[in-house]
Amino acid sequence: MKLPEVHPLRPQDFVSYELWIEKKDPFKVLVGTILSQNSTDKSAFKAFKSLEEKVGVTPQALVGAPLDRIEQALRVSGLYRSKAMRLKQISEILLQSFGGDLQKILVQDMEKARELLISMPGVGEKTADVVLLTCSNAPLFPVDTHIRRIAIRLGLANEKDTYSKISTKLMSILPRDSYLIVHLAMIQHGRTICKAVKPLCDRCPLSNCCEYARAQVGEPKESPATRRHRSSGAGKSKEGSVGN
Numbered sequence: 344m345k346l347p348e349v350h351p352l353r354p355q356d357f358v359s360y361e362l363w364i365e366k367k368d369p370f371k372v373l374v375g376t377i378l379s380q381n382s383t384d385k386s387a388f389k390a391f392k393s394l395e396e397k398v399g400v401t402p403q404a405l406v407g408a409p410l411d412r413i414e415q416a417l418r419v420s421g422l423y424r425s426k427a428m429r430l431k432q433i434s435e436i437l438l439q440s441f442g443g444d445l446q447k448i449l450v451q452d453m454e455k456a457r458e459l460l461i462s463m464p465g466v467g468e469k470t471a472d473v474v475l476l477t478c479s480n481a482p483l484f485p486v487d488t489h490i491r492r493i494a495i496r497l498g499l500a501n502e503k504d505t506y507s508k509i510s511t512k513l514m515s516i517l518p519r520d521s522y523l524i525v526h527l528a529m530i531q532h533g534r535t536i537c538k539a540v541k542p543l544c545d546r547c548p549l550s551n552c553c554e555y556a557r558a559q560v561g562e563p564k565e566s567p568a569t570r571r572h573r574s575s576g577a578g579k580s581k582e583g584s585v586g587n
């Protein structure tokens with residue numbers, strides 16, 4: 344059983360993906376992804392709809408609107424004041440340097456596009472990777488808090504590993520065309536089964552290859568060689584696979 348089969352894709356569970364399906368507008372995906380920072384996707388959806396109604400979700404509308412009107416529109420989202428400020432700043436940069444068109448960044452070489460996105464206020468590695476993977480199908484694997492936790496519990500990563508190390512590790516064991524679907528399935532897995540507190544290991548299709556689950560029943564850790572062998576096939580194995 345593979346994760347995408349356990350968690351069939353429901354776009355409405357993911358603000359970035361739903362906005363991409365609905366609008367096909369990378370700027371709106373970037374705004375939705377920023378709104379989902381430190382917030383649930385449900386709150387981010389509400390904030391996005393409110394922003395759309397009260398201000399408009401274009402660089403022009405955000406630059407033209409008073410900051411307090413943007414803040415009011417975003418009140419349902421966490422950290423709404425700083426998000427309002429960042430959206431305004433990003434919109435100014437886009438208008439000044441890219442004619443208000445985020446697509447002009449996304450069509451560049453992937454590393455350059457990523458660098459430009461990360462240079463904007465409020466855009467970190469994860470937000471940049473979500474936008475590039477969702478809108479451009481770039482070969483990137485965004486790592487959020489759920490994915491980080493699952494990777495550590497499975498034994499694919501360590502507590503001290505950087506974002507980049509975990510992302511690279513996951514990409515190395517997954518089929519290239521599965522990054523988006525597995526990224527979304529892992530988030531859903533973290534929300535519903537591999538929860539931060541009391542993970543539901545008895546319902547988990549990954550329990551047969553999970554270090555955390557092995558430790559719970561007193562089994563020793565796998566040897567590095569066995570782990571390497573399992574990792575190399577993790578995207579393809581018949582049972583307990585994260586891949587598609």
Ligand code: SF4
Pocket residue numbers: 493496497536537538542543544545547548549550551553554555556
């Ligand atoms: S077996 Fe438990 S700890 Fe491991 S991935 Fe599944 S739910 Fe998470």
